[in-house]
Amino acid sequence: xxxxxxxxxxxxxxxxxxxxxxxxxxxxxxxxxxxxxxxxxxxxxxxxxxxxxxxxxxxxxxxxxxxxxxxxxxxxxxxxxxx
Numbered sequence: 463x464x465x466x467x468x469x470x471x472x473x474x475x476x477x478x479x480x481x482x483x484x485x486x487x488x489x490x491x492x493x494x495x496x497x498x499x500x501x502x503x504x505x506x507x508x509x510x511x512x513x514x515x516x517x518x519x520x521x522x523x524x525x526x527x528x529x530x531x532x533x534x535x536x537x538x539x540x541x542x543x544x545x
Contacts, residue, residue, distance in 0.1 A: 467475075479485075487493070 480488075
């Protein structure tokens with residue numbers, strides 16, 4: 463099935479696109495805040511070793527965590543709805 467793009471659709475798509483300068487700035491890896499991302503990825507790649515992953519699997523795949531310490535951020539336990 464081939465899509466037909468009419469001139470009206472093409473014009474509407476152009477209006478939805480960001481300006482050329484905005485598109486160029488999107489991939490500006492020298493902008494402020496990128497260091498935070500670099501540090502995050504470096505830490506993950508450095509510390510997430512095979513042994514670390516195996517330990518986390520052992521811990522979390524037992525499904526025996528109780529209380530708020532077993533859920534991210536201490537979220538309350540969800541209760542099943544009764545129909």
